[in-house]
Amino acid sequence: MIKMEAIHIQQGDFSLEDINLTIPSQAYAVLMGGSGTGKTSLMEALCGLRKISSGAIFINDKNISHMDPWDRKIGYVPQDGALFPHLSAGEQIAFPLTIKKTLRNEINKTVTELAELMEITSVLNSYPNTLSGGEKQRVALARALAMGPEVLCFDEPLSALDEELHDEISQLLAKLVKLKKLTVLHITHSMREAQSLGSIIFKLSKGRIINIPKESHKSYEL
Numbered sequence: 557m558i559k560m561e562a563i564h565i566q567q568g569d570f571s572l573e574d575i576n577l578t579i580p581s582q583a584y585a586v587l588m589g590g591s592g593t594g595k596t597s598l599m600e601a602l603c604g605l606r607k608i609s610s611g612a613i614f615i616n617d618k619n620i621s622h623m624d625p626w627d628r629k630i631g632y633v634p635q636d637g638a639l640f641p642h643l644s645a646g647e648q649i650a651f652p653l654t655i656k657k658t659l660r661n662e663i664n665k666t667v668t669e670l671a672e673l674m675e676i677t678s679v680l681n682s683y684p685n686t687l688s689g690g691e692k693q694r695v696a697l698a699r700a701l702a703m704g705p706e707v708l709c710f711d712e713p714l715s716a717l718d719e720e721l722h723d724e725i726s727q728l729l730a731k732l733v734k735l736k737k738l739t740v741l742h743i744t745h746s747m748r749e750a751q752s753l754g755s756i757i758f759k760l761s762k763g764r765i766i767n768i769p770k771e772s773h774k775s776y777e778l
C-alpha cells in the first residue's frame with residue numbers, strides 16, 4: 557500500500573498543500589489532471605526525487621519519507637523514459653544494481669532475465685539512439701524493475717507512442733504488474749488509457765486529490 561499523508565511541496569511560486577493519497581496494495585492507480593497541476597511533482601516526491609516540506613510517505617506501513625530514492629523499492633519510469641545516451645540497453649538495466657554495488661554475476665542474471673521478459677535480448681548491446689520507441693520503453697521498464705520494486709511509477713509512459721505501440725506497451729504494463737504483484741501509480745492525460753489500465757482513478761485538481769468512482773469514469777469531465 558502507498559500512503560501519502562498531508563504532503564506539502566513548495567517549488568518557486570507553485571505549492572501543493574495537505575495532499576492525501578492512499579493506494580491499496582496491488583492496485584493500479586491512475587493519476588490524471590490538467591497540465592501544471594503538480595502530478596509529476598507528487599510522483600517525484602513519492603520516489604524521493606523531490607523534497608517535501610512536510611507530511612509523510614508510507615509504503616506498506618513503513619515510513620519512507622526520509623529514505624534515499626534507491627532504498628524506497630520504487631521503480632520509476634519518467635516521462636520519455638529518460639535513458640542515458642552513453643549506456644547500452646544492458647548497461648541501463650544494470651545501472652541501479654551497479655549503484656547498489658550488486659555482485660557482477662547477480663547483475664548479469666537479472667539483466668538476462670529482464671531482457672527475456674521484455675523481449676529485448678537482441679538489443680542489449682544497442683544504444684538508445686538506435687532503439688525504436690517501443691524498445692526504449694521496454695528498456696526503461698526493465699531498468700525500473702531491476703531492483704525488484706514493490707511499487708512502480710509511470711509518468712505518461714505511453715504518450716509518445718503511436719497507436720499500435722501504445723496498445724502493445726499498455727498490454728505489457730498490465731501483464732507485468734499482475735505477474736510481479738506490483739502496486740502502481742501511473743500519470744496520464746488519456747481517459748481511455750486510465751479506463752483500460754486503472755483499477756482506481758484519481759484527479760489532481762486545484763490542489764486537491766479527487767477519487768473518481770469507477771462507475772462514473774466514462775462520464776467524468778476532466
Ligand SMILES: Nc1ncnc2c1ncn2[C@@H]1O[C@H](COP(=O)(O)OP(=O)(O)OP(=O)(O)O)[C@@H](O)[C@H]1O
Pocket residue numbers: 567568569570589590591592593594595596597598
Ligand atoms: N524545480 C521547479 N522549480 C519551480 N517550479 C517548478 C519546478 N518544477 C516544476 N515546477 C512548477 O510546478 C508546477 C507543477 O509542475 P508538474 O510538472 O508537477 O505538473 P504536472 O501536473 O505534472 O504537469 P504536466 O501534466 O504538464 O506534465 C508547474 O507550475 C511547474 O512549472
